[in-house]
Amino acid sequence: MKKTKVFETMAMVLALVSAVSFTGCKEKKAASSKPVLRVGMECAYAPFNWTQNSKTTPDGTEAVPIFNEKYYAYGYDVAVAKMLAEHLGMEVEVHKSEWSSIGISMDVGDYDCIIAGMGRTAERELAYSFTTPYYYRDNCIVVKGNGPYANVKGLSDMAGKKVRVTTQLGTGWIPLLDQIKGAVKSGNYETTSECFMAVSNDVADVAIVDLPTAQSALMTNKDLKIIQLDKKDGFEGDGPMVNVCIATRKTDTALRDKLQKAMDELGWNDKAKMDALMEKAITQQPAAN
Numbered sequence: 001m002k003k004t005k006v007f008e009t010m011a012m013v014l015a016l017v018s019a020v021s022f023t024g025c026k027e028k029k030a031a032s033s034k035p036v037l038r039v040g041m042e043c044a045y046a047p048f049n050w051t052q053n054s055k056t057t058p059d060g061t062e063a064v065p066i067f068n069e070k071y072y073a074y075g076y077d078v079a080v081a082k083m084l085a086e087h088l089g090m091e092v093e094v095h096k097s098e099w100s101s102i103g104i105s106m107d108v109g110d111y112d113c114i115i116a117g118m119g120r121t122a123e124r125e126l127a128y129s130f131t132t133p134y135y136y137r138d139n140c141i142v143v144k145g146n147g148p149y150a151n152v153k154g155l156s157d158m159a160g161k162k163v164r165v166t167t168q169l170g171t172g173w174i175p176l177l178d179q180i181k182g183a184v185k186s187g188n189y190e191t192t193s194e195c196f197m198a199v200s201n202d203v204a205d206v207a208i209v210d211l212p213t214a215q216s217a218l219m220t221n222k223d224l225k226i227i228q229l230d231k232k233d234g235f236e237g238d239g240p241m242v243n244v245c246i247a248t249r250k251t252d253t254a255l256r257d258k259l260q261k262a263m264d265e266l267g268w269n270d271k272a273k274m275d276a277l278m279e280k281a282i283t284q285q286p287a288a289n
Helices: 002-031 076-088 099-107 174-179 192-200 211-217 253-265 271-284
Strands: 036-041 050-052 072-074 091-096 128-136 139-144 164-166 206-210 224-227 243-249
Touching: 036 076, 036 099, 072 076, 076 091, 076 128, 076 253, 076 271, 099 243, 128 253, 128 271, 139 192, 139 211, 164 192, 192 206, 192 211, 192 224, 206 211, 211 224, 211 271, 243 253
Parallel strands: 036 091, 164 206
Antiparallel strands: 050 072, 128 243, 139 206, 139 224
């Protein structure tokens, strides 16, 4: 009798374990029933994208968990990814990548698209497929606020002065460095944050970046100054850098077209809408707290 009771008890336990396991599988399946939009970005390029500890931004907006990390991502790029995914009935999965390898990681299948403040250039079009712009940005230079170049208006003001210049590696800003005649290349960096630090620490005199990133940096780098060069005395050929587009693998035109259709249906070709979202993103970044 005792053995029978033991066997009955064991059978009940096994039945409960099986029931719990089955329920757990069902819940897991239900939680991941939506198709996933796997997006690559730096998570270190505020205000386009950044890493934060909290699940929400200051105004309560939900950030997105970074894949295989305990942190969260938000910024203009994340907001756009969420908007498109929601329209398509998908969930966003953010994958963090170094900028220097962001294209390689997509090519090997770590994620399916790049929404990371990437400028559409002729060179990149050879390797990737692009949507139309989801943001239009202006370029600028960042200098020391009390430095010798704080009052320059155009490129001619820096010509022949051996200005030490820097920018981010792997970007369309690199060709612009040569347009400052007589400039000395002080070395480029993996992130824009390092570029700003170089200027703050007098390792470089001028950093070439985009305006939103510079505005973001000045929230915590009060010693820096943004200069938007005179259009008649500014950079030539920087047009591609202002066109920020979504990239997919060259052969994945189906996903590109799917994302493009969502952008078109949402009317995401309106610069006023883009600027409004960017202004909001700047206020939500950790540096703004």
